[in-house]
Amino acid sequence: MPSYQSIIYSKLPRVGESIFSEMSQLALKHNALNVSQGFPDFPVDPSLISLVHEKMKQGHNQYAPSYGLPLLREKIAQKIWNTTGIEYHPETEITITSGATQGLYTAISAFVREDDEALIFEPAYDSYVPAIKANGGLAVYAELEPDTFTYDWTKIKRAITQQTKVIILNTPHNPTGNLLTEHDLERLENLVDGSDIIIISDEVYEHMTFDGRKHVSPTSRPKLAERTVVVSSFGKVWHNTGWKVGYVYGPAELIREIRKLHQFLVFSVVTPIQHAYAEYIDREDTYLELSDFYQKKRDFFLSLMEGSRFSFRPSEGSFFQLLNYEGISDLPDEDFVKDLVKLNGIATIPLSPFYHLKTKGKNIRVCFAKSDETLEKAAEILCKI
Ligand SMILES: Cc1ncc(COP(=O)(O)O)c(C=O)c1O
The missing domain is CATH 3.90.1150.10 (Aspartate Aminotransferase, domain 1)
Incomplete structure (x- = not known):
């Protein structure tokens, strides 16, 4: 050996x-x-389990289209439109991934090259840094305030350089449970204005906000939306983290690059579950x-x-x-x-x-x-x- x-x-x-x-x-x-x-x-939900079973028995067991079942992408576009009033085109701007983890890894791999800097906020969910490093990038760390875990934008400004390629956001935030605010997004918009920085926004907990607070995504501001890829996951929403189905969406130009890698990482995502989700997603109450x-x-x-x-x-x-x-x-x-x-x-x-x-x-x-x-x-x- x-x-x-x-x-x-x-x-x-x-x-x-x-x-x-x-x-x-x-x-x-x-x-x-x-x-x-x-x-x-x-x-x-037992009715979701029955739906998957039904889709399997109906013969939906071979490879799905690489970017995801068209009907599911259409329904996701509809859901985004219904909840935010923002339009994403299912054909070019949405891709189904094997959980948010694969969405994140693929997005980071698509945009971070050797010696590029990727800015992350600490404490940070554990999958960002390995993906940056495996692609030869450098993780640059901006620490959230120690007691409140809020963003100090003056400090963050100093962390951004000519080499900054990507900024990774996470809201609602794991592990602190904090939300980004409108004020944060305004400061961020000013910071990235005029640069080529791409934002990857991890929003897997978007439907869990408390005390009347609203989830605010960088996609709500047109100047940020044009450079933002959102990563989401059904696993957190429908209590089935083990099924590993998620999606990414953003401007077609960015999603095109993600798709190139996606097809060689997983090619496509579990077919019967996508068929079941395309039906189950109509039940708005579930999210x-x-x-x-x-x-x-x-x-x-x-x-x-x-x-x-x-x-x-x-x-x-x-x-x-x-x-x-x-x-x-x-x-x-x-x-x-x-x-x-x-x-x-x-x-x-x-x-x-x-x-x-x-x-x-x-x-x-x-x-x-x-x-x-x-x-x-x-x-x-x-x-x-
Ligand atoms: C912030 C965050 N992003 C991404 C993920 C991964 O999601 P998935 O299970 O869909 O890969 C998790 C899972 O815990 C998470 O907490």
């Missing part, structure tokens, strides 16, 4: 197992309650009622946490809630969450893995896309700490 270590020059030398897999495995080992990874623990559904979960969990020693600001969107443990322990966040699993039987996520250098912040992330019973148990454990 030859040693490949001397021949392979790893493109991602520091990438190991993700924190999500690590915490889930630790949870299993210690038989701990798992509120770490971002997936719902309640069932998929329009999601904010209420998750706000109830958030409120239920936070009402139970009232008596705890953790401090928190209610999440504005997504299905994540940060809890601050400053008043409880001096431990770094990664040690704190490991102790929580081993000593208290609950798995959460530290924020350090969302930074290229660890954070000194004392926050942990809890996923509240869980049954009320799980949330009750989680709060009961956390309130004893």
Whole structure:
């Protein structure tokens, strides 16, 4: 057996197992309650499952068109139009992907070349940086404000250079639950005006916003829309993250480049599910009622946490809630969450893995896309700490 270590020059030398897999495995080992990874623990709508089954039995089992089933793309265009009043052409401006992860990787690969800079905001969802690096790009990090996780646009301006090719946004934000505001978008528009910078906007939690807040996308401003590719995912909306179907949309010129790579990465996406989605998407309530559904979960969990020693600001969107443990322990966040699993039987996520250098912040992330019973148990454990 030859040693490949001397021949392979790893493109991602520091990438190991993700924190999500690590915490889930630790949870299993210690038989701990798992509120770490971002997936719902309640069932998929049985009528959607029947619909997929029906589509399989009808024979929709061979390759779908590479850019996605035309009917599904039409329905997505309709949905975007209904919810935002913005028009995207299904033929040229929308492509179905294998989850948002593939959408993100493909978009980043399409636009980031050797030595290009891609600006990301930390804490950042973990898939952006590896995709930038695997394409020879340089990740440039702008840190959100340590306590409020808001954007300091003066600082961000200094991070933008002639080499900046891409800016990656994420709203509603994983892990903080914050939303971008109109003011943020106005500042961003001024910053990128006159440049060739492309914006990749990760909006997988777009239908989960709370307390009357609205999701605002860069696509709502024509000057940003012309340079923005949005990445979205059905998995978060219909409680089926394992089905891995998402989509990207943006100006035809940008989507054309993404499609070139898409066809060689996956060629096409699971056919019967696309057929089922093209029908199920007509049920607007399934996404329009999601904010209420998750706000109830958030409120239920936070009402139970009232008596705890953790401090928190209610999440504005997504299905994540940060809890601050400053008043409880001096431990770094990664040690704190490991102790929580081993000593208290609950798995959460530290924020350090969302930074290229660890954070000194004392926050942990809890996923509240869980049954009320799980949330009750989680709060009961956390309130004893
Ligand atoms: C911010 C963000 N973007 C993208 C994804 C990936 O979505 P998908 O499961 O559709 O690949 C996730 C999943 O947790 C996420 O939190």
